[in-house]
Each structure stands twice: as structure tokens, then as C-alpha cells.
Amino acid sequence: MDYVGRRKTWYAVSLVIIGLGILSLVLPGQGLRLGIDFTGGLYLDLGFPPGTAPSVEEVTNVLALRGLQGSVVQRSLAGDSVIVRTPPMDETGRESLMALLRDRLPEFSLLQMEGVQPVIGRELTQQALLAVLLASLGMVLYITFRFEFKSAVCTMAALGHDVLVVMSVLSLLRTEINSPFIAAILTIIGYSVNDTIVVFDRIRENWREREREPLPVVVNDSIRQTLGRTVNTSGTTLLAIGAILVFGGRTTRDFALALSLGVVAGTYSSMFIASPLWAGWQLREKPARQRRPATAPVIPVKTKPATATKASGPAPGKARPRPKRKATAR
Secondary structure: OOOOOOHHHHHHHHHHHHHHHHHHHHOOOOOOEEOHHHHOEEEEEEEOOOOOOOOHHHHHHHHHOOOOOOOEEEEOOOOOEEEEEEOOOOHHHHHHHHHHHHHHOOOOEEEEEEEEOHHHHHHHHHHHHHHHHHHHHHHHHHHHHHOOHHHHHHHHHHHHHHHHHHHHHHHHHOOEEOHHHHHHHHHHHHHHHHHHHHHHHHHHHHHHHOOOOOHHHHHHHHHHHHHHHHHHHHHHHHHHHHHHHHHOOHHHHHHHHHHHHHHHHHHHHHHHHHHHHHHHHHHHHOHHHHOOOOOOOOOOOOOOOOOOOOOOOOOOOOOOOOOOOOOOOO
16 A cells, blocks of 8 residues: 555545534534533432432432533442543532432431532643643653654644544544543543654664655655564554443443544554555655655666776886888889
């Protein structure tokens, strides 16, 4: 496969996905569903006697009576407690909600009630953005020192691609964004960088040994050489994440969904975005040397050894004989 020659096709695929996500963000009634970790809200932990805990659907229906359809309801693994997350409300609203729950649900004990103010949510958002920026800056410095600045820029472009793809898909699926999402994004950043650096390292090794070959050929061969390692690593990672996605609770499922999307996007970007982008940058700077077809074989030109020819003149080191003069009569 010609990864470099068809790079515009790979870019177009990514732009379509990201474009759909951006469109979902700007349409009325759409966009990212921020959880109470960012917007603020009420956290309730309700404990029930063994065997009496209601189902998630029953609790959700009770909350809908108060207009709280967007609340998050989870059951513990043991099945004896229910966790409820609702939008922010004042003290009167909390008392009214507790009275409704006690009237409509089996007898329970309030294990924990915690209110998250919107101010705390804004601080968490700022801290999350700061963590992502610091992690990205550290990676730029490391990749620049280890490889070159172009590699760092292309790696950051691939990381931005991965984050935008994940956010676009989550926006289309209307998945709630909470603090585990930040952990997933940081994990995706580290995972994607690892894949990209492996490919760049192979490109550098091959480029040193095959300087006379076209750059697209070297890049394509490097991607193919690391393809098995990339697919195997991503596949085993997705198996572990898939177990969380299937058997985990709602919060862990959202985290696993974001992580699995990031692993797929990172695998794609390391092969189809970062490396072709770097190769295209190099081709624009050195077009005369490298702009040959990526699939053209490099055939060494064979020349015949020069053969010595007999010179018509005298051998080196010998004087040229003088012509004889004819005798003249006097």
C-alpha cells in the first residue's frame, strides 16, 4: 500500500469524521454532554437491604417525575446500593427529591450526599486543560530532542487528530463527559505517541541506510515493517478494554469507550497521518531529490569498465624519433 502517495485520501477520511463531530457540536440541542464533574450537581449514594435494591430503570423513572431525565443512575457490583447523579439544585430541591425517593422506592439509608458546585467544575476543567497542555509540551520537547522538530510537529498533529476524532464520535453518540474522560484522553495521548515514535524510529534507521532511495519508498517500507507490531499491540489492548466495556459499570463503560476509540484513532494516525505528513513536509523542501514514484524500484545503473586503448603516439618516457633528412647535391 502506498501510504505516502495516497496521503490526501487518508486526510479526507479523518476530516469527514471530525467534520461530522464539529457539526454535531454546533447544531441546536447537540454537543458534548458534560457531567456534574464539570457542570456541578448532586451526588447521592443510597443503601438498600439485600435483595431489595430497585433497578436502574425504576430509579430513572422516579427521577423523571421531577424532570431529571438527564441524571445518571448506577448500581454497585454487590447490588445493594444505588448511585444517583443529578443536576445542581438548592436545599429545598434536595429535600423534595429525597421525599420523592423515599415515597416511591423501597426503604433505604442515605450513605452519602455530596454537592458539586459549578465553580469546582470550572476549576476541574481548567486543571484538565492544563494537564493536557503540559503533557503535550513535554512530548514536543522530548521528540524534538530525540528526532527533530518536524517529527514533533507531525506527532502533535496526529495527537490533535486522535483527540478530535474521539470527541467527535462521543458527541455523535451523546456520551456524557466526566472526569474519567480526562484520564482517557491522557492515556490516548501517551499511547498514540508511543506508536508514532516507533514508526519514526524505523524511518530514521532506514533513511540512514538507504539514502539514495526515494523518501516515499523508505517511509512506506518503514510503515509496513512496523505494521505487525502496531496491530498486535493495539489488538491486545482492545481485548482488555473490551472486557471493561462489556462487563463494567456505566462510568467505566464510558471510560472504556473513549479509550477504545482513542486506541483505534492512534493506530490509524501513526500509519496514515503522522508519517505521511512528515514525508510530505520533506518532499516540499527537497522536491528535486525525492519526487520520484513511491512504488518505482530503484535499479542500480551498471557501467562497463573503461578499457585501455593503444595510443598512436610514443610510449611514455621515450623520445619521439626524428625524421631522416634527404641528402642534397651541391
